[in-house]
Amino acid sequence: MTTAAAHRTYEVRCPVYGFVTLNDWEWQIISQPAYQRLRRIRQLAWTDYVFPGAMHTRFEHSLGVMHMATMLYDGVVERSREILQSELGYNDDGLKRHKALVRLTALFHDIGHGPFSHAAEELFPFRNGTDGERYVHEEYSAAIVRRYFNDVISNHPLNTNYGFSAEDVANLIEGKPEAGKALFWRDLIAGQLDADRMDYLLRDSLHCGVSYGRYDWQRLVHTVVAVPPTSEGGPRIGVTEGGWHAAEGLIVARYFMFTQVYFHKTRVIYDHHLQGALTDLLPSGVFPAPTGRHLEKYLQWDDWRILGLLQKGKGHEHGQRLASRNHFREVIHTSETPSASDLKRLAEWRKALGDLLAAEMPAEKSWYKAGPADIQILVDTPRFEVEPLSKYSSVVRNMEPIRQVRLYSRPEQRAEAIARVANV
């Protein structure tokens, strides 16, 4: 490759930010078949059955996360260079090096997603046979990076001064100790103030045609800082006091997107139907593991393949419901944060419904948590102080975690199901 070609940059149109810029190294990475697969994985699964515009993909989101992570990284460095030097031992070269690493990690963070994104994760196999914990998509991402991207990461001319291997990227994705001090930046990939969440709220909101996920991201980018270590903990990412309203806006956006989109009663039941169909479509009812020869087979699964199987009438009852948009119907739901007595009543509803209870969807099992993320605020005093956002924001202080549970019946049995719970 000529020097000119290696230093070429590429601009990709983005509906959220206008343009996302990639260097040739990143361009070669996203051109690999295992990366292009993300174009065939929808970001929000079957959400378009409720919000027809939600047809965007993990490919688009992944570019956006890299863009957002870069803006946050630059913001932290601009405002916190002294802390990064004194507490984490960074010099200018180290900061430049880890910026490249953070961009690559953001670019790869979702490459392990299965068909229809998070909805498929209930069908990931268990790590130890049949019980215990299931693999998570980060483990698939790390395994795919190690197996399929080492050459393109290691051997591009732009890597000459960095010397990264696929292992460096995979270690940061998985949070391995071998990532060393680069783990500080993991907050930007998978933390309370991360580029993943900041991007998907904006992007999902835009494509769904709602305003719930909007917040003042520009203000966050201009107030994000490295919070120095105190007696209460090690260094982490936070915002300056001037950014607390924007941080509050982010948390409120999460709450609204969760209640209005991600945990929408119809949207969420299609996750159940997909899982039911996949149980039938997948050999042994689960995806191949992210190990050995299974990984290649895993990469052959994408939305297109599932849709093709559904079009052939496969997937049993759930497949037919997906194909004909004939979902289970909600019968009743608890309050957003059920009390102990609400949970007792839930048990009575289940009992009363008996065999009419076709599905139960609890909010706490959703990937998209609306939890009370308490972001650290760096107060601008002669001797800095670190305080939780909830000290400033009565909204955040009084937010309760969403633990709503929705109960469903088959459409043709809904009237009888409603009658049964009405007597409880």
Add this chain to the structure above:
Amino acid sequence: MTEIHNKLERVALIAHLIARAPTKLGRTALMKCLFFLKVLKNVPMPYSFGLYTYGPFDSDVLDDLQYAEALGAVEGTLVKYPRARGYEYRSGPKLEEVEKQATEFLSRYQDSIDWVLSEFGRRSAIDLEMASTLVYVDRMTNGKKARATIADLVRKVHEVKPHLAIDTIETEARNLKSKGLLQASA
């Protein structure tokens, strides 16, 4: 072993830890005590701890803590530390009601709960971050073929937490090793 997926069992465990702790627990202490219970005592719980510069962390713990607060099983108070503010927790009026939902689980793991509080319940947040990071790195490193030494472990933890002095990490590693909590060889 049955994993506690029941939401009230998880909340009850958190409330129970807070009620029995020798001092008021903050968020960091609670997070790390749950991590120790899972990793060192094999108490089955669905938390998935990831490594950060501030040690093992899973935001689901904070979500459950906040649910415990919403149910009235615990109450949080904002307190001042040197150069920082944070929350400390004490029992709430509905503690017993919530604990009753998990009587069997709590009694099955009571010895482990007592152990973790006795071993770590009085330690500072910064100490707990260091100890839990050592345990996390130890378990990840010794899951591989090559067995690490304490010196390897100290070096790795220092790379993750360069703001800590290496001899401070080494002292903590030797302390944990003497109690049989690390697998790394001396």
